[in-house]
Amino acid sequence: MSSCSSGSEEEDEGLDSYRKGGYHSVKIGDSFAGGRYIAQKKLGWGEFSTVWLAYDTQSSKYVALKIQKSAPQFAQAALHEIQVLSAITNGDPSNIKFVGHLVDHFKHAGPNGQHSCMVLEFLGDNLLRLIKYNRYKGLAMNKVREICKCILIALDYLHRELKLIHTDLKLENILLYSAIVPSKDPVKSGTPPILQRPMSEGTNPSFGLSINSSEKKLKQKARKAVARISERRGFVEGVGKGARCLDGIDLRCKVVDFGNACWESKPLAQEIQTRQYRAPEVILESGYSFPVDMWSFACIAFELATGEMMFTPTGGEGYTEDEDQLALMMELLGKIPRKMTARGARSKDYFNRYGDLKRIRRLKNLALDKLLVDKYTFAVTDAREFAAFLCPLLDFDPEKRPTAQQCLQHPWLNISS
Structure with missing residues (x-):
C-alpha cells in the first residue's frame, strides 16, 4: 500500500503524538511479529496510524505495515478495519476483485502502549500521484476507461457481494499495482531488503535523525512551506x-483504505466522504447507502478525464461550504428535485419552500457535456458519450443512480479508441 492512502508525504506527523496512547516509534531495521517483518522506510501517516514499507522474511515479499496509535479508541477503530479487511480478503481468494487485501494482523507492545498492526499487500502510487505526474492534464479516455473498470469491479464486489459501503472513495484511496517510476518501486528496482538496523540509525521515530524538538519543528514548517510552493509551481508549470x-505504466489499480467502511445495515457516521466527493444526500442528511460510492466514483472519473476536481466548494460571505457545494451541483446538474430538498434533516437550513437555495440565488448553469467541450476541449462526440456515462451517476435521487454492476455494462466502457 502506498503512502498517500494513509497520509501526506509533504508533511510529517510531528513528534508530539509520539507519546502514551499515540504513535509507535519505528526505526529502519526494527522487527515485528517475532522477527517476521522488518521495517524498510516510512510510507506515510494518518491521524490514526503510520504506514511503513516492510519486508516479510517468511514470504520474501514487501508489504505495507500499518501501525495504529495505542489509545483505546484507535485500537477499536483498528479492530473494525481488521474485520472489514478480513471479510474482503476471505471473499476474494483469487485476488481478482481489485481491492486491497489483508495479509496479517497482530499486536505490538512498545513504550507508548500496545499497538494494533495490520499487514497489507504492498501496492504502488495512488491516482492523485498519477494526475500530478501527468501535469494535471486529463488522461486519454482509453486509460480512464481502464481505471474505471477496475474501480467498478471493486465496487460491485463490495456492494453486491459483501454489502459494504466504502464511504471515502477518492483518488488517494485507489492505488496502482506498482510505482509509476520503476526506480522507486522496491520490487522493480531490485533494491535488496534491509534485514537489520543500520549502524547510523538515530533516535528520531520518523527519519532516524537525532535532533532536538524545536529544531525539528522549524524544519517541519520549512518543509511544509517548500511543499506548498512546489505544489503551486508544479501546477503552474x-x-x-x-x-x-x-x-508502459500498469494502470490496474485497487480500492484501499477501509477504515471508514461500513456494512449497509450498520452505518457508522452521519457525515462521511471527503468534501469534494461528497454526495448531496450526505450534505442534506437524508440517509445514505451504496449510491454514495457511485457519486464519488463519478467525481473520480471526471477528475481522471480532466485533471481537475468536479466540485471545489469554498465558503463565502453569508453562505457555507455546504451551500456552495450544493450550488455547484445545481449549476452543473440542474435543480434538486423537491422531494430531495424536503426530506433531509438539514434541508431547511439551505432551501426555501420552493426548493431554491436561501443564500445563493444566482446560478450559472452549464451542462456537463458543454463544460467538457468549452473548458476541457473535448471533441463533441467524446463529451456526449462521457456525459451520458456520468450523468446518471450524478442523479440527485440516489435511488435512480445505476449500480456498479449496471455501469460495467454501459456502452461507454466498451468504446475502443
Missing part, C-alpha cells in the same frame, strides 16, 4: 506543458 506519455 504543468499548465503550459502537455500531458506525459503514460504508455
